[in-house]
Amino acid sequence: MIEYQPKLALGPVLYYWPKEKLLDFYERMSAAPVDIVYLGETVCSKRRAFNIEEWLELAERLTAAGKEVVLSTMALLEAESELKTLRRLCENGRFTVEANDMGAVRLLSEQKAAFVLGTGINVYSSRTLRFLAGLGAKRWVMPVELSRMTLAAIQAERPDNVETEVFVYGRLPLAYSARCFTARHHNLPKDDCQYRCLNDPEGLTLSTREGQAFLAINGIQTQSAQTCNLLAELAELRELKVDVLRISPQAERTETVIETFAACLRGESDPLEVARALNAKLPYGACDGYWQGQPGLRQVVEVV
Amino acid sequence: MAVSVSSSQPKSLELVCPAGNLPSLKTAVDHGADSVYIGFRDDTNARHFPGLNFDAKTATQGVQYAHAKGRRVFVALNTFPQPAGWERWQRAVDQAAELGVDAIIAADISVLDYASRQHPKLPLHLSVQGSATNYEAIRFYHEHFGIRRVVLPRVLSLPQVKHVLENSPVGIEVFGFGGLCIMVEGRCLLSSYVTGESPNMCGVCSPARAVRWEETPRGLETRLGGLLIDRYAPGEPAGYPTLCKGRFEVADQTYYAIEEPTSLNTLELLPELYEMGIAAIKIEGRQRSPAYVTQVTQVWRAAIDACRRNPAAYAPKPEWLRELGKVSEGHQTTLGAYHRTWQ
Numbered sequence: 001m002i003e004y005q006p007k008l009a010l011g012p013v014l015y016y017w018p019k020e021k022l023l024d025f026y027e028r029m030s031a032a033p034v035d036i037v038y039l040g041e042t043v044c045s046k047r048r049a050f051n052i053e054e055w056l057e058l059a060e061r062l063t064a065a066g067k068e069v070v071l072s073t074m075a076l077l078e079a080e081s082e083l084k085t086l087r088r089l090c091e092n093g094r095f096t097v098e099a100n101d102m103g104a105v106r107l108l109s110e111q112k113a114a115f116v117l118g119t120g121i122n123v124y125s126s127r128t129l130r131f132l133a134g135l136g137a138k139r140w141v142m143p144v145e146l147s148r149m150t151l152a153a154i155q156a157e158r159p160d161n162v163e164t165e166v167f168v169y170g171r172l173p174l175a176y177s178a179r180c181f182t183a184r185h186h187n188l189p190k191d192d193c194q195y196r197c198l199n200d201p202e203g204l205t206l207s208t209r210e211g212q213a214f215l216a217i218n219g220i221q222t223q224s225a226q227t228c229n230l231l232a233e234l235a236e237l238r239e240l241k242v243d244v245l246r247i248s249p250q251a252e253r254t255e256t257v258i259e260t261f262a263a264c265l266r267g268e269s270d271p272l273e274v275a276r277a278l279n280a281k282l283p284y285g286a287c288d289g290y291w292q293g294q295p296g297l298r299q300v301v302e303v304v
Numbered sequence: 305m306a307v308s309v310s311s312s313q314p315k316s317l318e319l320v321c322p323a324g325n326l327p328s329l330k331t332a333v334d335h336g337a338d339s340v341y342i343g344f345r346d347d348t349n350a351r352h353f354p355g356l357n358f359d360a361k362t363a364t365q366g367v368q369y370a371h372a373k374g375r376r377v378f379v380a381l382n383t384f385p386q387p388a389g390w391e392r393w394q395r396a397v398d399q400a401a402e403l404g405v406d407a408i409i410a411a412d413i414s415v416l417d418y419a420s421r422q423h424p425k426l427p428l429h430l431s432v433q434g435s436a437t438n439y440e441a442i443r444f445y446h447e448h449f450g451i452r453r454v455v456l457p458r459v460l461s462l463p464q465v466k467h468v469l470e471n472s473p474v475g476i477e478v479f480g481f482g483g484l485c486i487m488v489e490g491r492c493l494l495s496s497y498v499t500g501e502s503p504n505m506c507g508v509c510s511p512a513r514a515v516r517w518e519e520t521p522r523g524l525e526t527r528l529g530g531l532l533i534d535r536y537a538p539g540e541p542a543g544y545p546t547l548c549k550g551r552f553e554v555a556d557q558t559y560y561a562i563e564e565p566t567s568l569n570t571l572e573l574l575p576e577l578y579e580m581g582i583a584a585i586k587i588e589g590r591q592r593s594p595a596y597v598t599q600v601t602q603v604w605r606a607a608i609d610a611c612r613r614n615p616a617a618y619a620p621k622p623e624w625l626r627e628l629g630k631v632s633e634g635h636q637t638t639l640g641a642y643h644r645t646w647q
Contacts, residue, residue: 127390
């Protein structure tokens with residue numbers, strides 16, 4: 001029996017990195033063993049390392065390097081200028097788009113374009129997935145708080161021709177707000193934020209007064225301080241016929257993470273063993289709680 | 305003291321009040337709510353708290369009571385069913401239809417889809433949990449499910465609310481008063497990250513079963529899922545440990561890193577909301593007592609009536625603000641995201 005072989009995807013960069021760092025990062029990624037690359041700003045429209053033309057140029061370069069490119073859209077859309085950017089992305093006519101808001105789903109279904117449902121779209125059941133597949137969704141990324149049990153139930157009734165993607169590595173996106181917590185930290189109003197998040201390549205860590213780190217502030221987004229790592233679950237991800245594994249870019253060692261996942265997929269490494277090695281280097285530890293149906297911050301499987 | 309509501313008044317600025325049980329529903333109706341919203345006694349709604357909400361009998365009594373006085377009842381079915389629990393949501397939709405309620409407030413696509421096909425005459429409102437912050441998203445729900453109204457997440461500034469309203473195919477309901485969610489509702493997983501239970505999955509945020517209060521030599525400590533949320537000096541008023549309202553450390557500073565314990569209060573924005581054509585004002589707090597519902601309903605009824613009579617001359621009365629201050633979290637209020645500098 002041939003084992004189910006998922007593809008590897010690189011999620012959009014969730015942080016604000018300077019243009020040079022982004023260019024260098026994607027230059028390296030074009031040679032990394034990922035099949036799919038999601039590109040674009042999904043957190044804050046004030047972040048403008050690249051304009052749309054530059055994102056599209058990058059998309060062409062990565063396509064030429066053999067990657068499947070998907071353009072990701074914003075999770076929180078408030079201003080008309082943000083809708084304008086969204087329309088341009090949805091009407092790009094060349095690349096698949098990842099919707100992270102129902103406004104994007106509407107525009108993409110109007111275009112009759114096949115699209116991806118990102119983590120910002122609440123698909124909690126196969127009924128919802130079937131409805132959205134009817135509008136053109138060809139892939140969905142499972143909401144990060146769902147468990148393997150729920151995924152198994154959805155997979156059992158998954159509509160034909162819809163791929164399933166799971167967020168398997170990175171700090172988890174947990175919440176979005178109108179308020180910019182980075183600007184708040186620096187006592188600055190959001191409208192004069194001075195782009196302080198440029199100084200935090202992986203966000204600002206938030207801890208309890210007992211020094212227990214559990215969240216990370218990334219502008220208007222709140223993430224987990226712990227890094228989700230489901231590499232040790234590779235056998236089950238395959239059993240559940242997950243088509244795509246998403247690695248979310250972190251400031252350091254993203255290539256190592258990708259290569260480690262790729263080696264495990266090729267059968268050259270033991271997932272449990274190398275997951276242990278990856279987790280040993282994490283500043284605030286790993287977590288797999290959501291996958292196990294428990295509080296998200298827990299690490300249930302012993303890999304440390 | 306009951307306040308009379310004239311049905312000849314325009315339908316704008318309808319006052320929508322919370323009712324966690326039958327006494328709250330009755331007092332909301334008696335004190336001038338145009339509509340009340342309720343939930344059933346399970347995880348089909350986002351206030352799934354022990355001892356709260358309506359069973360078949362109290363729901364029937366509540367609907368009869370409100371309808372006899374010409375008021376409306378909405379049922380919140382605003383969580384996201386997972387495959388294992390679908391029958392509960394299906395039954396809840398059917399039950400709401402049989403009760404003859406005036407609208408269902410829902411967020412999940414499978415629930416909206418089922419309700420719109422099975423009970424096409426039953427009006428649907430998009431819950432705040434549906435995370436519709438822009439008019440393209442609202443159009444999506446309107447085109448597919450025929451929603452009649454949308455409740456906006458508490459993340460937009462006043463000009464942004466106006467822009468959404470001008471481009472929306474349906475009426476807009478905004479939060480006017482009560483506990484302040486500062487994240488986009490329907491997209492906040494902080495609670496499940498720490499406790500395993502979230503509004504989307506379980507209808508709870510920072511659930512009581514995960515809370516611990518401990519007197520220690522360092523002061524009173526509140527914990528959620530074992531994590532220290534806050535620590536209070538002697539005499540300092542302590543609040544419920546809602547995850548986003550604790551004091552935390554970021555880069556060696558200790559402060560309310562996400563939000564202070566405070567309530568939303570938009571009383572002073574009423575004329576602007578009225579002039580822009582907001583359909584309804586929602587009061588948060590199904591988990592609160594009938595005394596809270598009485599007090600808040602009374603004040604908002606008086607304020608809305610005053611605003612409708614003469615918006616230009618309207619100003620919140622000091623006694624209204626005092627009354628609302630008493631029932632506010634941390635006894636403080638804020639304009640929240642409506643006021644740009646808060647963001």
